[in-house]
Structure formats: C-alpha cells, structure tokens
C-alpha cells in the first residue's frame with residue numbers, strides 16, 4: 001500500500017472514530033495522579049462529602065484509613081482540592097492506572113507487604129502445623145478453583161481431628177472476595193492459636209475437647225493469588241475467563257463468588273460481567289461456591305463466620321422486605337455480643353451490627369438452606385488491603401470476636417438425637433419448630449451420621465415436631481429449653497405400622 005493511500009485511510013479512520021472518542025472521554029475521566037490527603041474531617045467523609053469512601057466505586061478514592069485518603073486525581077481536581085482548603089501531596093504520576101493502584105494499595109514497593117500471606121504460604125504453614133500436631137488438625141480438599149483448578153482446602157481441628165465427632169461444629173472462612181485479604185490472615189491466626197494453645201490455654205483446650213472447628217482460610221484462591229502476588233490489588237472476583245477469549249487476569253473480569261449461592265440468587269449482584277458483583281451464569285456456576293456447598297454437605301455446621309473487608313460491621317441474616325429471619329432474636333443477640341468484643345481501628349467504640357439482605361451471599365444460603373447460624377464480619381475501615389502496621393491490631397481484635405462467638409456454641413439451645421427405636425440406628429429426620437420456622441427457610445434435619453440436630457434458642461417453651469419417612473411422627477407441644485447449656489432430648493422413632501406391614505411381607 002502506497003503512503004498516500006495509507007494516509008488517506010488513516011484520515012478516514014480518524015474522522016470516523018472521532019465522535020466516539022470524544023464521547024468516551026466525556027464519560028471516563030482519566031486520572032493520572034495519586035494523591036495523599038491527611039487529617040480529613042469526619043464531615044467530609046459522609047454523604048456527598050468530597051471524601052466519602054465507597055467500596056464499590058474506587059475510581060477516585062482508593063482508600064481512606066485513619067482519616068488519610070489516597071485518591072486518584074486530574075490536575076483540575078488537585079486545584080479544586082486546594083481551593084477547598086485541603087493540602088494534597090502528589091505521591092505518584094502515571095498514565096497507567098494499575099500502577100497507581102499498586103502504589104496506593106501495596107505502598108512504595110508496589111508489591112504486597114510480607115505481612116500478607118500467599119495461599120502457598122498459608123498451605124505450607126498449615127502443613128507444618130499438621131506435622132507438629134497431627135492429632136489436632138487434618139486437611140481435606142473441598143474443591144478446586146474455577147479457572148486454574150487449584151485445590152481449595154478446609155481444615156478440621158479438634159483434640160482427635162482424624163475422626164468426625166458428635167459435637168457442635170463451627171466454620172470460619174476468608175476471602176470470598178479476593179482483595180479482602182484480612183479474612184485469610186484472621187483464619188490463619190486462629191489456626192496458629194488453636195494448635196499452639198491446646199494443652200496450654202484452658203479456653204483453647206476446652207474448645208478442641210468439646211467442639212469441631214473448621215477453617216477455610218481462602219475460598220477464592222485464584223483471586224487471592226492475583227492480589228497477593230502483586231498482579232492486581234483491585235481484584236475482588238474469581239479468575240474466570242468470563243468472555244472466553246483465553247485472556248485472563250485483566251481487571252475487572254471474573255465472577256463474584258459471594259453472589260453465587262442458590263438463595264434468592266437473581267436478587268443479588270448484577271448480570272453485568274464487568275460489574276463488581278457479577279453473579280455468574282447460574283447459581284453455583286462457580287467451583288468456589290460448589291466447594292463450600294460440598295463442605296456443608298459433609299458436615300452439619302452449627303455456626304459460621306465469613307470474613308470480609310471493610311466497614312467494621314457484622315451482617316447477619318436478614319431483613320427481607322420488612323420481615324426478619326425466623327431466628328432473628330438469637331442471631332441478633334449473638335452478632336451483637338460478638339461485635340461488642342471487636343474494637344474499631346480508631347479505638348472509639350466497637351463494630352456495628354446490621355441485618356443484611358436475603359440474597360445470594362454466603363450467609364443467607366448457609367442460614368436459609370442449611371440452618372447454620374451464619375454471619376459476615378466486615379473487618380477494618382476504609383480499605384481492603386490495610387497498611388502493614390494495622391494488620392496485627394485488626395487480627396487481635398477479631399480473635400476476641402471469635403472467642404465471644406465460640407462461647408455461644410455452649411447454648412442455650414436444643415440438642416436432639418433421633419434414632420430408630422428398634423435398631424438404634426441414627427436417623428436423618430426432620431426436626432421442625434413450626435412456630436418459628438416459616439417458608440423463608442428450608443426445613444432442618446438431624447445429621448445422618450449421628451442423628452443429631454442442634455439449634456441455638458432463647459430459653460423458653462417450644463413446639464417440636466420430629467418426623468422421618470417410614471416412622472411415626474413425634475410431637476412435643478411444650479418442650480422446655482433451659483436457661484443454660486444444651487437441653488438434650490433422645491428421640492426414638494417407632495417404625496410406622498405401614499412400613500412394618502411392608503417389611504413383614
């Protein structure tokens with residue numbers, strides 16, 4: 001092609017594209033400066049204030065920790081800030097937005113601080129702990145990641161961890177959201193505390209002697225690896241190649257695995273693949289969610305906490321329209337107690353509590369479908385990756401929250417064991433409190449392994465119905481649940497006359 005022809009073609013292309021380009025520029029402001037602004041007053045951080053931090057739109061304010069903001073800006077915005085009386089410092093200038101985010105969230109090294117553990121480091125440390133105390137901790141794979149097929153591990157801890165025991169089981173998990181890395185750090189610290197504390201710390205010893213504790217330090221392993229390898233500190237979703245073009249790791253691709261559970265799935269997140277909370281193609285489309293489902297299938301859990309960042313608030317199930325969850329009083333009581341034990345980063349007061357929505361996230365599914373008393377704790381304030389000096393404090397405070405949470409595994413509540421009256425075999429029976437449970441939650445069952453169903457309740461009188469196909473239904477119209485501990489009930493179901501006739505033939 002001759003030069004003149006090439007030039008005219010280029011000219012034509014330029015003319016054709018220019019209206020589009022002008023439109024694009026008017027829509028997206030290109031910010032090439034990273035600023036630090038210190039000592040931002042509280043009033044500027046609220047509502048329409050210039051420094052209102054928003055989890056889901058960090059196009060301008062990247063973080064706001066301890067009243068110090070890191071934000072992206074244009075030259076004009078710097079001038080505006082100065083005119084408004086702020087004193088911005090320019091930390092970095094770059095046309096590459098990702099570099100600015102790395103500087104803001106990782107610090108001057110542009111790499112994650114070593115205070116944050118990679119998944120490989122977490123796995124290696126867990127292996128070390130299991131070598132030290134194989135009696136206390138076992139690992140099992142619950143699934144693999146959607147994109148890179150990495151193993152997703154769960155750990156079971158008790159004084160005899162190789163076996164499953166008929167005890168209250170509690171789960172702690174981290175990092176459904178890749179960049180909310182405090183979850184992995186808190187769960188890893190709990191693992192260290194449990195192994196080191198057994199036989200030394202009376203409380204830890206009691207926990208492992210009487211409970212089973214399950215840990216999933218990282219649910220979204222692929223996304224967490226993007227964040228903790230230095231690839232991209234903004235990564236929230238998993239690593240799925242959503243558009244199938246074979247190119248992965250380009251922000252904001254992926255599926256939000258905390259919008260992937262099958263509880264009001266269509267009500268949660270967005271169907272926009274570029275959205276921060278893209279819910280994927282269908283419920284349980286993501287292998288990370290199926291891994292958590294598999295864990296819930298393997299073990300009936302009593303309680304669980306899922307760690308996120310940020311906000312210094314505990315979300316519990318739920319407010320649905322104007323309706324609270326059937327177990328609202330008990331869940332709220334426990335969430336409030338846990339929150340009261342976790343001091344905020346500013347040292348002024350403790351975490352807040354709030355009922356969350358009823359859709360697609362982990363806590364409505366674990367509660368509504370599986371009868372687990374589940375909550376999300378949004379750790380820290382103003383960022384997802386916190387400055388390294390803030391990490392030990394956030395962990396220590398949340399370990400206090402865990403201690404408060406675990407104390408509730410002692411009841412009050414109802415502990416029912418359902419067996420076949422003839423054979424003594426445990427039964428997978430429906431254990432129904434019809435005056436509490438409504439159609440918003442699935443019916444609860446005793447586990448097939450032990451015939452056990454535990455339920456945390458306020459002390460008082462309850463109407464209980466226990467039924468199992470092939471057995472006579474048992475009804476307890478006025479069952480008294482005591483003020484302290486577990487009220488234990490052994491229920492031996494009689495095979496029904498119909499099934500007796502069938503088996504007699």
Ligand SMILES: [Zn+2]
Pocket residue numbers: 177180258308309310
């Ligand atoms: Zn989150």
